[in-house]
Amino acid sequence: VIGFRPKPKIVKFTRDSGNVTLDWDGPSSQVTDFFAGTTTTVHRYQVQRKTSLNDLKWTSVGDITTDRTATVPDVGQAFYRISLVP
Numbered sequence: 001v002i003g004f005r006p007k008p009k010i011v012k013f014t015r016d017s018g019n020v021t022l023d024w025d026g027p028s029s030q031v032t033d034f035f036a037g038t039t040t041t042v043h044r045y046q047v048q049r050k051t052s053l054n055d056l057k058w059t060s061v062g063d064i065t066t067d068r069t070a071t072v073p074d075v076g077q078a079f080y081r082i083s084l085v086p
Contacts, residue, residue: 008045008068008082021071022047024082028068041066044085049078058083 008026015021029042047070048058062072064085 005084008084010080010082013080015074018074019071020074020078020080021069022080022082023069026068026082026084028066045070046083046085047072048081048083049075051075051078053079 006027008024010022010024012023013020024045026045027043030039031042032039044064044066045068046060046064047062049061049072050058058081060083062070
């Protein structure tokens with residue numbers, strides 16, 4: 001068995017009307033239960049932000065999502081990353 005867990009990578013960043021929209025590439029596996037007739041997305045993401053490189057703590061912003069895009073309020077200059085939620 002070979003385990004591979006790619007990290008999310010931001011590929012697009014857009015500012016508009018006081019919001020920031022981030023799009024990223026990352027895993028998007030789904031599990032299908034044929035007996036129950038359901039499909040569940042396995043990977044969940046959280047946008048994190050900090051306003052200074054000197055700050056060691058990242059702050060979670062927005063809701064946890066299974067999409068590979070999120071819109072959060074614009075706070076001016078900031079650093080963003082996408083985290084996989086275990």
